[in-house]
Amino acid sequence: MEEVLDRAAQAAREWGGTSPDDRAAALDAVAGALDRESAELVALAEWECRLPGDRLRAEVGRTTFQLRSFAEYLRSGAVNGVVIDHEDVHWPPGPRPDLRRMLVPLGPVAVFGSTSYPFAFSVAGSDTASALAAGCPVVVKASHSYPDLADRTAEVVEEVLPKGVFALVHGRRCARQLVLDPRIKAVAFIGSSRVGRELHHLAATRPEPIPFYGGFGSVNPVFVTPRAVAKRGGEIARGFAQALSQQSGQLCTKPGLLVVPEGFAGDVAAEVRALRAEPLFNKLVAKRFETGVEALSAFLDVLVEGGPGAGGHAPTLLRTTAADILAGHDEALDECFGPVSVVATYRDSNELLELAAALPGQLTATVQGEDDDVLPELVAELTGRAGRVVWNQWPNDIATTPAMHHGGPWPATTSPFHTSVGVRAVERFQRPVVFQGFPSHLLPEVLEDNR
Amino acid sequence: MEEVLDRAAQAAREWGGTSPDDRAAALDAVAGALDRESAELVALAEWECRLPGDRLRAEVGRTTFQLRSFAEYLRSGAVNGVVIDHEDVHWPPGPRPDLRRMLVPLGPVAVFGSTSYPFAFSVAGSDTASALAAGCPVVVKASHSYPDLADRTAEVVEEVLPKGVFALVHGRRCARQLVLDPRIKAVAFIGSSRVGRELHHLAATRPEPIPFYGGFGSVNPVFVTPRAVAKRGGEIARGFAQALSQQSGQLCTKPGLLVVPEGFAGDVAAEVRALRAEPLFNKLVAKRFETGVEALSAFLDVLVEGGPGAGGHAPTLLRTTAADILAGHDEALDECFGPVSVVATYRDSNELLELAAALPGQLTATVQGEDDDVLPELVAELTGRAGRVVWNQWPNDIATTPAMHHGGPWPATTSPFHTSVGVRAVERFQRPVVFQGFPSHLLPEVLEDNR
Structure with missing residues (x-):
């Protein structure tokens, strides 16, 4: 565990500094690898999760679609949240300097896989894909419900990503340790509110509090x-x-x-x-x-x-x-x-x-x-x-589209602002930084003029 | 206090349901009223805050500029965060329904005025303006440093806003009460980290945790x-x-x-x-x-x-x-x-x-x-x-521009994602909701087709 967290912390700088295009290519590679191994993974899931093959094949399709959606979002540039205000000495409340805002990654993210969706909200699911898209290394805590499927999926993912950017861990004891470790900078959790609320409390009260994105479910009246x-x-x-x-x-x-x-x-x-x-x-x-x-x-x-x-x-x-x-x-x-x-x-x-x-x-x-x-x-x-x-429809299905908001006020989730489905899920793992008065050659590439 | 909170809770539905244009007009009215009363307010502030008149006049200018910036942002429509995905039976991972996302207000907000800026980050400052712009009623806890100025400013603001949408309270005991009250749905705080961290902890651990936007300052190396x-x-x-x-x-x-x-x-x-x-x-x-x-x-x-x-x-x-x-x-x-x-x-x-x-x-x-x-x-x-x-500049001045990010990672603030300056400050008080499969006549106006 120590080693996993060390590697994630070390990988954070390099992965966070990659260009959006490079991260897009990596996400496409993960999607491609999952597609290639789909038959084996689905067979494993049928056995371990007691779900029908057709249902699982569709879920793998959703998972690779999600990964490719984030890749597309990265290539569109929208993911960087760039706002540029040029210097203006006549700005009404007083002269303003050159200001260039962008989004930067938070750092290593812990992801807790869901039981209900062994692919789409798990090892290579929406939380992992969005954190990777943001430029954050990911440590996944495997669901106890399908340890073998989680391991095999993790192998497929790890093989196509740079070292340290992705890791899988098992075991109940890992949960608290991940949430409390200072190298972890955010947590995404899908699961029971009993466990989730306890972990949320740890995240909110540790010496450096970190965002905890818990999706706990609700009665959906x-x-x-x-x-x-x-x-x-x-x-x-x-x-x-x-x-x-x-x-x-x-x-x-x-x-x-x-x-x-x-x-x-x-x-x-x-x-x-x-x-x-x-x-x-x-x-x-x-x-x-x-x-x-x-x-x-x-x-x-x-x-x-x-x-x-x-x-x-x-x-x-x-x-x-x-x-x-x-x-x-x-x-x-x-x-x-x-x-x-x-x-x-x-x-x-x-x-x-x-x-x-x-x-x-x-x-x-x-x-x-x-x-x-x-x-x-x-x-x-x-x-x-x-x-x-x-x-006049039923709420069960959660479409993966730009407008989707899968979230909601407490106690359904721990953050009413964020969605765990759709490309905006990436915002959970990014924060803004503004550069004031910088020369072009010291700015991140996405903030240069004439981009 | 009870009465103030009751009125705020009652006002939340109506104020939250106003059109962005109506809220823009209200913010313009607040700015106009402050401009009209500027001479009296500045004189009061010179006496109570020991700050020079020129400096204070500039700050009133910044304050009314901020209010009008939020009004402009409201009129631009960007404040609603609308994303519309029409129904698409051929959407790759499976047919998708009509989905329309927008931002809605959180509900009544408690604002703690700053000592350093008796206008721009106080009674009618950036926190108040952004919460009102979001559609949230505001209860301001006055800074102990200028009670008379706070009262007079509050009178000016209250007179031009609908009843219950704005209130001012005094006294140290109010602080905890505001943060813990179930009618309050978010808190904006500028001040010392000693007090701020205590209130942040209360907000994060109350039965319904609420967002607490604390700006605590830093050494700004x-x-x-x-x-x-x-x-x-x-x-x-x-x-x-x-x-x-x-x-x-x-x-x-x-x-x-x-x-x-x-x-x-x-x-x-x-x-x-x-x-x-x-x-x-x-x-x-x-x-x-x-x-x-x-x-x-x-x-x-x-x-x-x-x-x-x-x-x-x-x-x-x-x-x-x-x-x-x-x-x-x-x-x-x-x-x-x-x-x-x-x-x-x-x-x-x-x-x-x-x-x-x-x-x-x-x-x-x-x-x-x-x-x-x-x-x-x-x-x-x-x-x-x-x-x-x-x-190669100095960090003191905080320009009010769209690109500005006034915030930062813990312990400088309690939320690395949010700015307290610039139009994006409004995002602190809004959450997304998506409408699925709705007929036009039951949708909020901003989500209708042909807008």
Whole structure:
């Protein structure tokens, strides 16, 4: 570990000083290497993560697309955040000097791989790609869920990058050590809020506090209006059941709270009851899921009793009311990872809006609506509480596009400003520096005139 | 206080929902009101802050310029950070929905006014202007140094803004209360690191952690190369003496550490010895200054003994060596607010670079150089440690321009990503939200097509 961190610290200067074009070429090389080894990696992941091959092949495609998007962003020059103000002795509040701003890398970054996405948010995933794009060496802490896949992926990545720029470490003890080490300058974490909050606290209170980008997940509430039920209730119930069970509910964007008019819960239950049991990632995830459902069942009515059986875990559906949540029985607002969700009924649009206003920060919030009067107020309320607001779709999929914001207010994440998906993810690992009055030959190349 | 916070929380929705053009008009109105009341405000400040009238009039000019810059930025539309990706079923990693990203305000912001700038970084200063521009109500905690000026300025501001959008509070007890109150969603603080770090810790560890933008100051090292001494030693010594004594050293950008070749310290001392005594802001600042100098004098040689006398405090110059600092005697690396600085001599360029590499995070770092070999490495080292790197000028003045970055790595500030000067200061109080699949009539106006 000492050696890994030393190498990362030593590599930081050189890697941070490479041109954006050189870093783009390196990211393309990583993408190319993953493509070449895709068949072997997918086979390993099928075995270790219990996920279907098609799903995994698509995820490798997403991962290499991400890497190449960052490469493209690097080549566009936008990544440098350059702003140039030439000297102006007539500048109104007083003469101004020549000022040239750019973004520079923070230094070595620790990345904690996610369980749900063994490729796209893991060893060579979005966090790693964006930190490398910023010019930061990366030390990945492997997820305990797929140690062999992590090792093999790391070999593929390491082979095409300069020495010291990338490393993989294993083991729970590494986590604290990485976050506390003075050579580490930022942390990206996807995982449980239990572990994540502890690490976040360490990062915020160490002698030199560092940014900690934790994505913890949320219940991703879905609000269904009366007119939407009247017009396409069946379609909504089916869509919800599918969204709840996608990847056995093991997604940070799973809708964990469905807010519906009284009388619609039965239709939803019928669809959830028809779902098949599917395997969970591993025993630890299954154990945590069972404990979580047990805790929820102590407070809420069970509408559909899923749980373990042949072939895996069948989805569970619980029931509460908006009034109960507003009265302080808010167990339904805590995420439970896996195939479980809570349906909460409301009596009128006041209750709907009150519930929306009582939500903690969310990654996503969804509205299934038609031309109901309550919509403008509901959308405004959700905009104040979520990183992504979805209209008449489901929140699960996170498109890799420039406009995407995958993040949200606390407690969904630890930094409401930053996205972990899309090219802007690179901003998490860059800070501005401005050069004042410098001659051209001493400026970084991207700040020279006539570029 | 309760009432102030309630009004701010209530105002947040309405103010956050105003159009950028409306907020621009409000900022222009604040600027206009300050211009109209300028004579009275300056007279009050001369009396309360012991600063010269010309200096204060220029600062009011800077303050209204800042307000109008944010207004212009609002009208330009750039403030909204809009990115639109239309639906694309052929998007390579999988079909993408319509995604529209914009920036939304965080909610009520607490602003702690600075002692050094009673206008530009105070009641209606850059922090207040940028938070208002973002759409956040502001509660200002007045500096204890000019309560009457703060009150009068607040009256001028409050009169032209909607009710609840702006308020001023006094008293040390307010500080903790503001930072801990759940209605406050971000804090901007300029002041001593002693108080600032305590408040930062509260902000980072409260049940809902919030961003805390603390600007604590730094020693702002100036590195002088041998060739620069040979070519223009006299000019550099005079320039340094002027920079050290500007506003009696009561600036967060005062050069507090001058790193020079052996043999040059005497020339610098001669210039510092010739400086006049000037008054400090008030007794508390004077007391803290005297204590700070006493502490430094216990460890370092006194080259020029300034201290209290007729007309105020004359500048003090202390002396150490790069070798001593590198051996762990690093008292010279801690800021002492007021007219004092430390000159550190180095023997060769290795020692110069080692010292640069040993610096904690700085607001600014300056090089006085000619065509010395050491420059590229020195500049690279300082770029890794400062928010602004200055070439053959002095760091004191902070131009209000789009490229300016007034910030820097810990411990100079608490957030290396953000500037407190220039239009980008608004980003501290905004977070992204992306709307997925929304019909035009439910989108915020700035996200509609054909804008």
